[in-house]
Amino acid sequence: GAGVSQTPSNKVTEKGKYVELRCDPISGHTALYWYRQSLGQGPEFLIYFQGTGAADDSGLPNDRFFAVRPEGSVSTLKIQRTERGDSAMYLCASSLRGGAPYEQYFGPGTRLTVT
Amino acid sequence: EDQVTQSPEALRLQEGESSSLNCSYTVSGLRGLFWYRQDPGKGPEFLFTLYSAGEEKEKERLKATLTKKESFLHITAPKPEDSATYLCAVQGDPSGGSYIPTFGRGTSLIVHP
Numbered sequence: 001g002a003g004v005s006q007t008p009s010n011k012v013t014e015k016g017k018y019v020e021l022r023c024d025p026i027s028g029h030t031a032l033y034w035y036r037q038s039l040g041q042g043p044e045f046l047i048y049f050q051g052t053g054a055a056d057d058s059g060l061p062n063d064r065f066f067a068v069r070p071e072g073s074v075s076t077l078k079i080q081r082t083e084r085g086d087s088a089m090y091l092c093a094s095s096l097r098g099g100a101p102y103e104q105y106f107g108p109g110t111r112l113t114v115t
Numbered sequence: 116e117d118q119v120t121q122s123p124e125a126l127r128l129q130e131g132e133s134s135s136l137n138c139s140y141t142v143s144g145l146r147g148l149f150w151y152r153q154d155p156g157k158g159p160e161f162l163f164t165l166y167s168a169g170e171e172k173e174k175e176r177l178k179a180t181l182t183k184k185e186s187f188l189h190i191t192a193p194k195p196e197d198s199a200t201y202l203c204a205v206q207g208d209p210s211g212g213s214y215i216p217t218f219g220r221g222t223s224l225i226v227h228p
Binding site: 004006033040041042043044045048056058059089091093098101103104105106107108109111 | 119146147149151156157158159160161164166202204206214215216217218219220221
């Protein structure tokens with residue numbers, strides 16, 4: 001079956017601009033996670049959705065970052081007033097449910113470059 | 116705070132030279148330990164879940180084991196296509212009901228033909 005998809009695969013933007021990154025999880029997976037990964041590091045947790053609601057947003061670095069999942073499927077990560085330090089690989093993952101340690105299935109990622 | 120330390124950071128092997136990768140962890144009430152494989156520029160690919168000390172799982176040339184303090188990923192007779200970064204992650208007792216995994220920095224494995 002189809003895996004997790006993310007668009008765009010690459011995004012180059014200028015400092016100060018607004019960007020949206022999209023994630024389409026595996027059908028039937030109710031839990032969705034966003035991570036950020038810098039070169040040579042492991043994925044860093046940003047936010048977790050269970051259904052439509054953000055169950056844990058403790059990883060969002062500041063109020064420039066926001067994410068939504070209005071219908072409990074596709075999610076969008078939104079970054080306002082981008083900074084060069086936001087440049088990283090943004091990964092999305094989904095799992096069957098979030099209320100237990102289920103394995104996560106990752107998308108291919110969006111490489112964000114802020115110039 | 117959950118912590119995961121992976122060693123070595125990088126490992127170079129000759130094809131057929133078996134070895135092990137280490138994942139040491141500190142977690143409040145382990146609920147699951149996960150191994151992933153990540154190819155350059157791609158998202159991590161799930162390999163194994165281990166839930167309790169003494170558990171072992173195998174897949175082709177890979178075997179994962181778990182103790183109360185660490186996990187090993189054993190690679191038997193590796194091939195060049197096993198070259199990748201291997202990530203370890205742990206999930207402990209949930210904070211407020213959400214299971215958020217903590218990832219290590221990974222071990223970069225290169226297998227030379």
